[in-house]
Amino acid sequence: MKKVNIGGVPEHFNLAWYLTLKNGEYKAEDINLRWHDYYGGTGDMCKGLRNGDIDIAVILTEGIIKDIIAGNPSKIVQTFVETPLIWGIHVAEHSKFKTTEDIRGTKAAISRYGSGSHLMAYINAKKNDWNLDQDLNFEVIKNLDGAVEGLTNGDADYFMWEKFTTKPLVDDGIFRRIGECPSPWPCFVIAVRDEFIENNEDHLKTILDIINQTTQEFKSIPSIDRTIANRYEQELEDVQEWLSLTEWSQELIDQKTLNNVQDQLFNLDIIPKKVGYSELIHKL
Structure with a gap:
């Protein structure tokens, strides 16, 4: 076999x-x-x-x-x-950020460099006319559990992940979804x-x-x-x-x-x- x-x-x-x-x-x-x-x-x-x-x-x-x-x-x-893929843009429930524009220049949680969460942060930045050199910063958090910890503790400010996978975390009041970015x-x-x-x-x-x-x-x-x-x-x-x-x-x-x-x-x-x-x- x-x-x-x-x-x-x-x-x-x-x-x-x-x-x-x-x-x-x-x-x-x-x-x-x-x-x-x-x-x-x-x-x-x-x-x-x-x-x-x-x-x-x-x-x-x-x-x-x-x-x-x-x-x-x-x-x-x-x-x-x-x-x-419909990427949800998430912040911690208690975050001060309310819109996608609010997170310009803040720190994105990514699973690792070269990952979808990393690459789609660029796509989202381009879509919103951000400066790619100045408005993108990253914190490696490895996985979804790491994102929960990173956003809750303030190590990172926002996290992009598939919308429906993260929906239970939104429903439970851990994340708040402030926008979406479909992969093109x-x-x-x-x-x-x-x-x-x-x-x-x-x-x-x-x-x-x-x-x-x-x-x-x-x-x-x-x-x-x-x-x-x-x-x-x-x-x-x-x-x-x-x-x-x-x-x-x-x-x-x-x-x-x-x-x-x-x-x-x-x-x-x-x-x-x-x-x-x-x-x-x-x-x-």
């Missing part, structure tokens, strides 16, 4: 992986797929791909593009979630180490066939909204709203989309250069 390690954030976007694993669908194809939760998000997964801890990552589009350009020996093989591209892709692609393309195709079958049918799974609400401790109406806004993909990300991401990252000085489509993707 082929052992394959895959990583992703422990969020509702990845429930389809859990369901296929629970059903033993990979083992039926002689694949021992082992899921690893990455609470530190994209930056943590990029490190996992680089050092071989994982073979596959379900990862934020902008983060993996930045890291491949920086030398990560991996390729994007498919879009996973086609729709944008499909939010999640599937990236795979070059070495694994080279030696295991058939296994990879099988894994993608299984997960794609489930994501195609995901919204029609009976009571899927209740399953998500219970598993991720979210309100049913929030889950229903999230499902209405979210579309999965079974296709390879196209060149126009990748060029758009690179253009924006380059203009923000997040990447030092733009590269060709074939340097970022592998077509199975």
